[in-house]
Amino acid sequence: MLSSLSKCRYIASETKPERVVEAFSEVAFVGRSNVGKSSLINALCGRDVAYVSGTPGRTRCINIFDAGEGRFLVDLPGYGFAKGPLNEILNWGPMIETYLASRRSLQMVVLVVDAKVGPTPLDSQMGLWLNSNRIDFCVTASKIDKVQPSKSFAQKKAVAKFFGISAEELFWVNSKNQDGVAALRAEILKALG
Numbered sequence: 001m002l003s004s005l006s007k008c009r010y011i012a013s014e015t016k017p018e019r020v021v022e023a024f025s026e027v028a029f030v031g032r033s034n035v036g037k038s039s040l041i042n043a044l045c046g047r048d049v050a051y052v053s054g055t056p057g058r059t060r061c062i063n064i065f066d067a068g069e070g071r072f073l074v075d076l077p078g079y080g081f082a083k084g085p086l087n088e089i090l091n092w093g094p095m096i097e098t099y100l101a102s103r104r105s106l107q108m109v110v111l112v113v114d115a116k117v118g119p120t121p122l123d124s125q126m127g128l129w130l131n132s133n134r135i136d137f138c139v140t141a142s143k144i145d146k147v148q149p150s151k152s153f154a155q156k157k158a159v160a161k162f163f164g165i166s167a168e169e170l171f172w173v174n175s176k177n178q179d180g181v182a183a184l185r186a187e188i189l190k191a192l193g
């Protein structure tokens, strides 16, 4: 059992799911491009391990980080980007689905949505796909600092309701100042074993 993610280190980037090495356990991050997945991984680890980009859709690889003895955090390419070579755009779905469906060590998926924008149709599709494939996932709303404090309570309830969970089950985080990050970290550590 790990006590923290502070020893997490980058190990590889792959474009072919079958080339990713075996893990003891793993937690994968999915969500729209630019929603803050890589920033969240950095916040969870307490330092910059993942590449944060200003340009949406730049992280097109499966990025693997080892938190200790084969316990992986997996930064998956974001969906919803419109720019880039067509074959890459078309290849995205099969690549992610193949990855998520084929990893026996996958314990949980963190579905990251933008707190202010709220869930998009693609986020909904992702949730449905995870459910239909019986993949355990938790929902994390990122960039909560962009939500007006007066709207925060209602927005949290709305996002939770969208996914059929309670507001308490929704992780509500700001990767820039660590707000809410500890609760998600605890859930991930539990899942990694």
Ligand SMILES: Nc1nc2c(ncn2[C@@H]2O[C@H](COP(=O)(O)OP(=O)(O)O)[C@@H](O)[C@H]2O)c(=O)[nH]1
Pocket: 031, 032, 033, 034, 035, 036, 037, 038, 039, 040, 051, 052, 053, 054, 056, 057, 059, 078, 142, 143, 144, 145, 146, 173, 174, 175, 176
């Ligand atoms: N204000 C704010 N900005 C964030 C937060 N998390 C990420 N960002 C910014 O959002 C942009 C995209 O972040 P990134 O982690 O690369 O997103 P990814 O494409 O999902 O991996 C970057 O400019 C980040 O600095 C947050 O919690 N609050």
Ligand SMILES: [Mg+2]
Pocket: 037, 038, 039, 051, 052, 053, 059, 075
């Ligand atoms: Mg990224």
